[in-house]
Amino acid sequence: MDIVLVTTIIASLFLVIAAADPLAARLRLPYSVILACLGMLIGVGAIFFLRTELTDALNPVAEAILGLPIRSNVFLYVFLPTLLFQVTLGVNPRRMMDDWVPILVLAVVAVVVATLAVGYALAYASALPLVACLLIGAIVSTTDPSAVVGIFRSISAPRRLSRIIEGESLLNDAAAIALFGLFMAFVMLGVPDPSFQDALAQFPVLIAGGAVVGWLTARIAVWLMALMARYELAVISVSVALPYLAYIGAEQSIGASGVIAVVAAGLTLNLTGPARLPPLIWTNLREVWDLLAHWAGALIFILAALLIPRLLEEVRAGDFVLIIVVIAAAVAARAVILFGLMPVLSLLKLSPVVERPYRVAILWGGLRGAVTLALALAVTESFRVPVEVKRLVGILATGFTLFTLLVQGTTLRWVIGRLGLDRLTPLDQALSNQVIAVALQTVRADVARTAENYELTRETVRSEAKRFAERLDRAVETAEEGAEIQDRDRITLGLIALAGAERDTILARFREQAISARLSEQILTEADRLIEAARSGGRTGYQRAARRSLRYGRAFRFAVLLNNRLRISRPLALMTADRFEVLLSQRLILRDLNGFIDGRIRRIHGKRVADLLHELLTRRQEAVETALEGLRLQYPGYAEELERRFIRRTALRLEEREYGMLREDGLIGAELHVSLMQDIATRRLREEQRPKLDVAVQKAELVRQFPLFADLDERSLRQLTRALRTRYVNEGDVILRKDSPARRVFFIASGAVELAVAGQTWRLGRGEMFGQMAILMQKPRRTAATAISSSTLLVLDEVRFRRLLKRSAGLQEAVRQSAKARGVKTDAFTIPALIDA
Structure with missing residues (x-):
């Protein structure tokens, strides 16, 4: 195939990717659905021009499109690691652990149940052997990460709902691909009735082996990145190699799950990378991976969609009945897990409660995509699979994927709307009205000053002022209509705003490098818990979450046990040093929040609510001071070392800002500025090393x-x-x-x-x-x-x-x-x- 023609086609696909984004926004359809439709149109168009007698001019292009080297391994080894790795870098592992039970139920139990349900339903409705039906069940049981995550992010779904869906889509591929490999082997060997004991026996090796390989590969990669921390492109290059080496290493070396290896590697880098890399490099690394995943996700959908016309070429009328059977069995199996098993687990206190609207959204959000098509393609490529089995696998997997994308994908936004998950709660709406009214009053004063400073004509100012006054009056009227909010609700709204301001302050301190990236993630997690606790439990929930943030967790208790019984003190020293730094950071952050209460909350909710929030904040400050004083008594002098380190890091930040201002004013040249920045980077790297805490020498x-x-x-x-x-x-x-x-x-x-x-x-x-x-x-x-x-x-x-x-x-x-x-x-x-x- 002509390399120039192939390069032209690939470049043209990037133009299609670019056009799909604004088209999806204009049609209010999910981006992945638009990509799939465009891919199918390109595939149908290529087949049409190749077979029509109208013209032969486009035959070379059509042949090149249909002859693209699209194989199942391309999807599994090139695109899938990129998508999984980027998602793991974007999630918050600590918050995901709050819902680990429903995530594992959906990622493992639901996959097994869906495989069995589809398999036995097809075996009853068709003449296929049971093992072939179970193979189809394994292929269609996995939700696609690029389809699911992209859609839920694009419709601004609730955070917890997105978190559960992301966790499921990250992990269910491993279970589905494991079952696929087992049943594929049975089909090729001609085994009609498989043994489920063999499948279950392989799961621990697949999961544990993949996790170990991914963790070990990531630890080595983080070590290399830390050595090259001053060279941004080198660090990013190592990160690009990481998911592929983890995937191939797990699959080819010990026969473990490459998907689990990539997920483990990504989560390990997510947890350890921010503490070992400069914040700017970590931010740029995340941006590079966002771009890579955007391209990979778009290409995987277009290339997979190109295969759909080819896979449906031999469809027969009776096949539509089997497609309906697959759809019904898969949806029913997912519904049994969501509305049968998960409520039981919640009643037994084994799982947090997942509200009914969330479960409905998860049911309808189980989209399939390129992974399902890639597994189906792997079957059609095998010479050892019977022809009829290959034909039905391709047709049923493709038909089911089209149903999820074109029916579920296009209606998912409507379902979310009907469930009310895209609307503000009454409390949030009341807060919105109050905020708009206060903000517009400030804006009116600022606009008046601007008009005066620029000496605008009176007619212009008068006409615009009239329009603005009308809008302000409407906002005030709306706020007054919602002013019947109870004091308890006002306090809840104030606490939510206060916790949100705390989160913003943490991010600001992280950008200023006043606190380390690793610990900022931990403090951010606690701030998120404060927001959700205030939203669900009001003042009581907020206070309970605040007390919980100061408690010693199970990991700390285990570290204490190691130190007391085995004299292994390193874990305890690390966790104690982390606690020192977290408490010092919290003390600084909480002090900043008093100004937010006086400057914002008092104007929106009044003096009484502001005074109460001051009181709650003072209690938190006292609790932090008490916890910090306890550590000071245990380890005298260590807190002072951390405070000196904080001052030195602050001085470096101010020095860097001063040099930047001198460069912008033209007082120093580019060469000198680069030299000064390199010197600051070297000194900052030294300051990133936290003083060691020896729990034995005290x-x-x-x-x-x-x-x-x-x-x-x-x-x-x-x-x-x-x-x-x-x-x-x-x-x-x-x-x-x-x-x-x-x-x-x-x-x-x-x-x-x-x-x-x-x-x-x-x-x-x-x-x-x-x-x-x-x-x-x-x-x-x-x-x-x-x-x-x-x-x-x-x-x-x-x-x-x-x-x-x-x-x-x-x-x-x-x-x-x-x-x-x-x-x-x-x-x-x-x-x-x-x-x-």
């Missing part, structure tokens, strides 16, 4: 803070420091249980502990001890001890405690005082007697 400093040990000499303090063991406990952890053996004494370095005995409770804080009385009295413990906040404890065994008690008069006095506090008569014993007991 013990000596903690020991010196105890008044109990003030009378010990330096040698005794060193011996005591070596003897003490550091133990970290989280809020709610049980430290001592009633009737447990008395073998250790605990000193509270930071935090608080509650003791309970005989219906009475005591609370101990920093500098106090517990557990000593049971040792001295040589009796089983009658006291239970529970941490009521995250605490650092210093633990001493019984033998060393008795030795220490002999040398320290301060400790002896503390024992006497604690005995009195617990109602033990001190005249009933003497300290020396207890020591020698």
Whole structure:
């Protein structure tokens, strides 16, 4: 085939891609549907000109179009990794974990159920063997990421709905392709009745193997990117290679799922890349991938659509009945999962509730596209598949894909509208009216000043002012009509706006490089949770989400367990350092929000709501300060190191801005500006390295803070420091249980502990001890001890405690005082007697 002609055709397809975007906007149809229609028109036109006798001039072009090297491997190995990888870079993995159960149900269970439903329905309605029917079921069971994600983003669907659909489309390809490979092997071997045990046995290897390969490949790629962090094009080039190497490595090396490998690689880069790469390079990398995915998604639809006329050439009247059977079985299987299984999981508290309108939208949004056509094409390309099976696979897969695109795709926007998912809630509408009225008042004042500054003619100003005043009056009237909002709703609206302002402030601080990209993602996730919690639960939901953001999660508890039991301190040190930086960033961000309340919310919702939000914000600030103070007590000096780092990074940002202004004013040349920017980039790279936190070296400093040990000499303090063991406990952890053996004494370095005995409770804080009385009295413990906040404890065994008690008069006095506090008569014993007991 002439390379010039092929190049011309490919270039012309890019012109079609360019025309499809404005055409989709004008017709109010999904972009992917327009691309599919244009692709089919091109394919039909090529066949027409090749077979017509009207003219032969266009025959070479038609032959070139129909002869394009479009094979199934082109879709699976060239286009699919690009689309999947770009979607993983654009999602928020932490937010997606909130809906991981419905995502996995749709991505795995729904695929298996759809495969079985379509397979057995076809086996009943046709003469095909069961294995061929199950092969068709596997082909049509996967939703296409480029079709689904693009459509849901284009119609501004709710975030949670888009998140579930994106998660499903990312993962269901792996399950469908695994089933496809299994049944394809059975068809080629001529096995009429397959064993489902073989299919299920392969799933763990496919998924786990793909995840490991993707994670390992991404970690190597991130390491290379970090080495080349100063060279933007090199970093982007490594990112382009990553999904293809992960896909091919998983598929060809261990026979695992290439799709899962690409998803794992993309999520790993999404989570670790922002912390290892400069923010500007990371932003540009994301933009490059957006462009690559746009081209790949458009080309995959056009090229796949070119195949549709060819696949439908041998269609017969009876085939339409089978297409209807496939459609009915696939839709019914998806409905059973959405309206049968998922509500049951929600009732059993195994899954978050997915509202009914969301489930209807997910049902109708299960579009098929290029992936289904690519799998069907792989069957038609095989010489070992019977001819009739190849014909029906091509026709049924193509017919079902056309139904989802031309029927479901074109009506999806209407369905979303009928469900009310594209409309503002009454609260949001009321807020919109209030905001418009306030904003227009500000705009009117600004327009008046502009007209005065430019000395415009009075007639022009008067006519435009009249028009603007009419619009302002309508806005004020609309706002007053909705002014019957209850105070509770006004507070909810104010909290939503406050959480949104917090999110904007985080983004601004990230752009200014005041906070790292990795931690900004974590803080952004918490801000998103605040918005959703305020929207669903009002003030109570907002406060609950704010408290949750300060709690220690399961990962931190596991890190504490590793440190306490196995002396593996690195995970705890990393998470503690992250917590330090997050709390410092939150403290700065929350202080900025007071101005937003006074400048915006007070004007829209009034003084009462503004004062209440100030009060809630003050409580959050106090909680952050308390949590930060607890860490300061545990690790003195580390917060100051982070604050110095923040100041140095701020100074670099201001220095960079100053040089930019000097360059714009022409006071320095381009060469000098480039040199200065390189110097700043080098220094900024050094500042990106966060000070290391060693959780083990703080013990000596903690020991010196105890008044109990003030009378010990330096040698005794060193011996005591070596003897003490550091133990970290989280809020709610049980430290001592009633009737447990008395073998250790605990000193509270930071935090608080509650003791309970005989219906009475005591609370101990920093500098106090517990557990000593049971040792001295040589009796089983009658006291239970529970941490009521995250605490650092210093633990001493019984033998060393008795030795220490002999040398320290301060400790002896503390024992006497604690005995009195617990109602033990001190005249009933003497300290020396207890020591020698």
